[in-house]
Structures are given as structure tokens and as C-alpha cells.
Amino acid sequence: MSFTPPPPLVFAGENYHIWVVKMKTYLQAHDLWSVIENDAEPPLLRANPTIAQMRQHSEECAKKHKAMACLQNGVSDVIFTRIMACDLPKQAWEKLKEEFMGSxxxxxxxxxxxxxxxxxxxxxxxxxxxxxxxxxxxxxxxxxxxxxxxxxxxxxxxxxxxxxxxxxxxxxxxxxxxxxxxxxxxxxxxxxxxxxxxxxxxxxxHPEGAFQAKAKKGSGSSQKGKKPWVDRREKSRRDAGKNRFPPCIHCKKTSHLEKNCWHRPDVQCRSCKQLGHVERVCKNRGKAQAQ
Missing domain, CATH: 1.10.1200 (Non-ribosomal Peptide Synthetase Peptidyl Carrier Protein; Chain A)
Structure with missing residues (x-):
């Protein structure tokens, strides 16, 4: 099967390392890499050569020109001016290598x-x-x-x-x-x-699980050992301290409203059946339960 490789990427001064790999493969596909690698002259024809030997010798001599044509067509016009004075493909190849890869x-x-x-x-x-x-x-x-x-x-x-x-x-x-x-x-x-x-x-x-794990990790060792009911109790105490009411006319306290006072004169205790307090603060509650 005949195979014609596509032309290589034109080198314009950037990505030289990539261009070298592609150009080397392109020359190998055309059986021209040995010309750049060795730069050896083909052997001279013997006396009375056959037509096949003459054709083969002619093809070997033409490889240098083919390789040079590939290199010249594989670079931009700006890069071409740097190698146009080179006579041999290996010379042009080494010149590009020295300039763009350094010593x-x-x-x-x-x-x-x-x-x-x-x-x-x-x-x-x-x-x-x-x-x-x-x-x-x-x-x-x-x-x-x-x-x-x-x-x-x-x-x-x-x-x-x-x-x-x-x-x-x-x-x-x-x-x-x-x-x-x-x-x-x-x-x-x-x-x-x-x-x-x-x-x-x-x-x-489960985004909430990830958030909780992150929050737990961020809390560090300062939260280790604390019980949740202790935190809630402290919070309720702080909140209770913030809720201040006018002094109650019945008990003089500021932790509740007058309508919620346990010592209102119109409230009746269910334990001792007397007015002026509720069952929770009844002093006779234990005696009534014993009777």
C-alpha cells in the first residue's frame, strides 16, 4: 500500500522541541533521516554499472536534495533566511538545533x-x-x-x-x-x-454531612469534652439575663410580667385552696399531700 505522510508543522520560531519530533518522523517516513544523521556520500559507481545500479546511485545522491527541500519547506520565511546558506541538510539541521536549543x-x-x-x-x-x-x-x-x-x-x-x-x-x-x-x-x-x-x-x-464534618474538624480540640446540655443551659441563662421586665407589683421581681406572677392575689392554690399563690410555691404543699 502506498503511504504519503502529511507535511510537517511549519516552524516559525516557537515550540522547536515539538517541531523537531514531527520533522524527524516525517524524514524517517521518506527514508531521508539517515542523510541528516550520517551525512555520508553514496559510494561511487563501479565500472560498467547496470541500469539498476545507476538508478539506485541516482536516488541515493538525490536524498540530500530531498531532505534539504523538506527542511526548507518546513520552516517559515524568517527561519529560512538563517539556513539558506547551508549546502547540506545536516548542516542546516545542526544550525537550527544550536540556535533554538542552545549549546x-x-x-x-x-x-x-x-x-x-x-x-x-x-x-x-x-x-x-x-x-x-x-x-x-x-x-x-x-x-x-x-x-x-x-x-x-x-x-x-x-x-x-x-x-x-x-x-x-x-x-x-x-x-x-x-x-x-x-x-x-x-x-x-x-x-x-x-x-x-x-x-x-x-x-x-449529602452536602449537609460534608458541612457538618467540616465544622466539626474546624472546631478543634477546644470543643472536645463539652456536653451539649451544658451549652444549652448556659445559653438559656444568658438569654434569661437579657430578658428584663419592670418590677412586678406583687413580688418585686423583674424576671416576668405581672400577669404571669405566681403570687397574684386572684390566683388560687390547688393544694391548699388559698388565694395569693400557686401550687408550685405553696408552703403547705407537703402537708396537704401527706394528709
């Missing part, structure tokens, strides 16, 4: 900075597992684009060791059922994402 010393410094950023990464409380994994992979991909080999097992170890405490139960279950050194990053992230979604769904179904 070997510069790339080493970039690798040191990226590795430091990778080691200092930690998951925040406000981040989801998807956001955190994307942030890690951004740094890892930049390291790989520079040319450094970065294993996936190292990325998985980084995710596991820097997760929040709420994922500990899931990590423990994975350790019991799987070998974490052989698990892929996508499988780990999907498992943690499923746990995160289940928790989010439960909080949406």
Missing part, C-alpha cells in the same frame, strides 16, 4: 532546572488528580524533548509519594492487589480519578 552546556542547565522543578512538585489541596498529573507530565515531556531519557516508573513513583492524605486508602489497596513498580501512569491516574469522582458525587448528594 550542550545550555541544554544541561535546562535539564538541571527541569529536574529540580520535578523534584519540588507536590500536590495542593485545591488541585484535582488530573490537574496534578498534567503538571507533572508537562515537565517530564520538556525533559524528554531536550533528549534526556525519563522512565515512566519514575513518574509513577513521584505521583504516589506526593499525593494528598485522602488518597492513602486507594494507594494501600493498589499495593495489596498490584505491583506498583509495573503499573502504568494512565492506569494509576484513572484509578485515583475514579475515587475522586465518587467522593465528589457523595458530597453533592
Amino acid at each position: 550542550v552546556k545550555t541544554r544541561q542547565q535546562q535539564l538541571i532546572n527541569l529536574r529540580r522543578d520535578f523534584e519540588n512538585l507536590k500536590m495542593r489541596e485545591s488541585e484535582t488528580i488530573k490537574q496534578y498529573s498534567d503538571k507533572i507530565m508537562t515537565i517530564v515531556n520538556n525533559i524528554r524533548l531536550i533528549g534526556d531519557d525519563f522512565s515512566e516508573s519514575r513518574v509513577v513513583e513521584k505521583v504516589i509519594t506526593t499525593l494528598l492524605e485522602k488518597f492513602e486508602s486507594k494507594i494501600s489497596s493498589l499495593e495489596d492487589s498490584r505491583d506498583l513498580s509495573a503499573i502504568s501512569l494512565s492506569e494509576l491516574v484513572n484509578s485515583l480519578y475514579a475515587l475522586e469522582q465518587r467522593r465528589a458525587n457523595r458530597q453533592e448528594e
Whole structure:
């Protein structure tokens, strides 16, 4: 089957690392990468060559021009002016690499900075597992684009060791059922994402439970040991102290209205049948009950 790969992305001065990967694949698809990698001249024809040998030699000689055409068409006009003086495709490739990737010393410094950023990464409380994994992979991909080999097992170890405490139960279950050194990053992230979604769904179904748990957590140790009936009694006392009435004409107290006074002259005690007080404050209540 014939296969014609699509043209590569035109490089305009940004995202050079991405363009390099795409252009390399494009040249490999056309069997032209060896020209840039080796830059070797094809062997000379022997005496009395056949037609097939002549055709093959002609194709090998044309590969340099084809590779140069791919590079020139894969960059913008501004970038083309920087390589138009190059005669060989490898020369043009190295010139772009030196200008947009820097020297070997510069790339080493970039690798040191990226590795430091990778080691200092930690998951925040406000981040989801998807956001955190994307942030890690951004740094890892930049390291790989520079040319450094970065294993996936190292990325998985980084995710596991820097997760929040709420994922500990899931990590423990994975350790019991799987070998974490052989698990892929996508499988780990999907498992943690499923746990995160289940928790989010439960909080949406029972928002009051989540609010109470948060309030209980925020109260701290200062509320530990207090009994609820003690708090209610203290509150009722404070509220009672706030309710002040004019002095009662019957008992001179300010805790009630005159119509609610227990010592009204028109009220009759049900215990001793006398006027001027209620049964609750009757002095003869015990005697009447004994009789």
C-alpha cells in the first residue's frame, strides 16, 4: 500500500522541541533521516554499472536534495533566511538545533532546572488528580524533548509519594492487589480519578454531612469534652439575663410580667385552696399531700 505522510508543522520560531519530533518522523517516513544523521556520500559507481545500479546511485545522491527541500519547506520565511546558506541538510539541521536549543552546556542547565522543578512538585489541596498529573507530565515531556531519557516508573513513583492524605486508602489497596513498580501512569491516574469522582458525587448528594464534618474538624480540640446540655443551659441563662421586665407589683421581681406572677392575689392554690399563690410555691404543699 502506498503511504504519503502529511507535511510537517511549519516552524516559525516557537515550540522547536515539538517541531523537531514531527520533522524527524516525517524524514524517517521518506527514508531521508539517515542523510541528516550520517551525512555520508553514496559510494561511487563501479565500472560498467547496470541500469539498476545507476538508478539506485541516482536516488541515493538525490536524498540530500530531498531532505534539504523538506527542511526548507518546513520552516517559515524568517527561519529560512538563517539556513539558506547551508549546502547540506545536516548542516542546516545542526544550525537550527544550536540556535533554538542552545549549546550542550545550555541544554544541561535546562535539564538541571527541569529536574529540580520535578523534584519540588507536590500536590495542593485545591488541585484535582488530573490537574496534578498534567503538571507533572508537562515537565517530564520538556525533559524528554531536550533528549534526556525519563522512565515512566519514575513518574509513577513521584505521583504516589506526593499525593494528598485522602488518597492513602486507594494507594494501600493498589499495593495489596498490584505491583506498583509495573503499573502504568494512565492506569494509576484513572484509578485515583475514579475515587475522586465518587467522593465528589457523595458530597453533592449529602452536602449537609460534608458541612457538618467540616465544622466539626474546624472546631478543634477546644470543643472536645463539652456536653451539649451544658451549652444549652448556659445559653438559656444568658438569654434569661437579657430578658428584663419592670418590677412586678406583687413580688418585686423583674424576671416576668405581672400577669404571669405566681403570687397574684386572684390566683388560687390547688393544694391548699388559698388565694395569693400557686401550687408550685405553696408552703403547705407537703402537708396537704401527706394528709
